[in-house]
Amino acid sequence: KLSQRLQAVANYVPSKARLADIGSDHAYLPAWLVLNQKISYAVAGEVVQGPFLSAKKLVESCNLQAQIVVRLADGLQAISDQDAINVVTICGMGGFLIREILENGVQKGKLQGTERLILQPNIGEYSLRKWLMQHNYRIIAEEILEEDAKIYGIIVAEKDQRVVHYTEKELIFGPILMQEKSVVFKKKWQHEKVQKGKILKNLKKAQVSAENLAKLKEITDILE
Numbered sequence: 149k150l151s152q153r154l155q156a157v158a159n160y161v162p163s164k165a166r167l168a169d170i171g172s173d174h175a176y177l178p179a180w181l182v183l184n185q186k187i188s189y190a191v192a193g194e195v196v197q198g199p200f201l202s203a204k205k206l207v208e209s210c211n212l213q214a215q216i217v218v219r220l221a222d223g224l225q226a227i228s229d230q231d232a233i234n235v236v237t238i239c240g241m242g243g244f245l246i247r248e249i250l251e252n253g254v255q256k257g258k259l260q261g262t263e264r265l266i267l268q269p270n271i272g273e274y275s276l277r278k279w280l281m282q283h284n285y286r287i288i289a290e291e292i293l294e295e296d297a298k299i300y301g302i303i304v305a306e307k308d309q310r311v312v313h314y315t316e317k318e319l320i321f322g323p324i325l326m327q328e329k330s331v332v333f334k335k336k337w338q339h340e341k342v343q344k345g346k347i348l349k350n351l352k353k354a355q356v357s358a359e360n361l362a363k364l365k366e367i368t369d370i371l372e
C-alpha cells in the first residue's frame with residue numbers, strides 16, 4: 149500500500165504510461181503502478197547507491213524485472229530515447245533540486261516536451277513553477293495534502309503550444325490551489341503567516357535594541 153502522498157501522485161499517471169520515476173528510492177511508486185496493472189513499463193532512476201540497491205531489491209522481490217528497469221544515474225540521464233518515456237515523476241525532493249534535474253534534462257536533450265511531468269516538491273514550489281512557466285509548461289492539475297502532520301504539494305504540468313504566463317501570486321500560491329483554497333491550503337498559509345509575523349516581531353525587537361545600543365554608546369561616551 150502506498151503512502152497517501154505517493155497515491156495522490158499515482159492518480160495522475162495515465163494508464164499504460166511509460167514512466168520514469170527519478171529519485172525513486174525504494175521504487176514503491178513504479179512497483180505499485182505495475183502491480184496494479186496501471187502501467188507495464190517504468191524506469192526507476194537513482195543517483196545514490198543505497199537507494200538504488202533498495203529499488204533493485206524491491207523490484208526483484210516482486211519479480212518485476214521485466215517491467216521495471218532500475219538504473220544508477222543522475223536525474224534524467226537514467227532514460228534514453230528507446231525507453232519512449234511519456235510520464236516523468238520526481239517526488240519527495242526540494243523544488244530547487246527538481247528544477248535542477250529538469251534543467252539538466254533539457255540541456256542533455258532528455259526531455260522532448262511531450263512528457264507529462266508529475267512533481268511533488270517538499271519546498272521551493274515558487275521556483276519550480278517559475279521554471280515551468282519559463283519553459284512553457286502549463287500546470288494542468290495541482291494538489292495539496294496533509295499526511296503525518298506534513299503538508300505536501302503536487303504539480304502536474306504539460307508543455308503547451310500557447311504562451312504560458314502566471315502572475316507572481318499564481319507562482320507563489322499555485323494557479324489552481326489559490327482558486328480552490330482548500331482546508332489544507334489555508335492551514336499551510338496560515339502557518340506561514342504566523343511564522344512571518346514572528347520574524348517581523350523579532351526584527352522590530354532587534355531594531356529597538358539597536359536603538360538602545362546607540363543610546364548606550366552615547367551615554368558611555370559622555371561619562372568617559
Ligand code: SAM
Binds near residue numbers: 172193194
Ligand atoms: N521519490 C521517492 C518518494 O517520493 O517517496 C523518494 C524520495 S527520497 C526523499 C529522494 C530520493 O531522490 C533519494 O533517494 C535521492 O537519492 C534521490 N535523488 C536526489 N537527487 C537525485 C538525482 N539528481 N538523480 C536521481 N536521484 C536523486
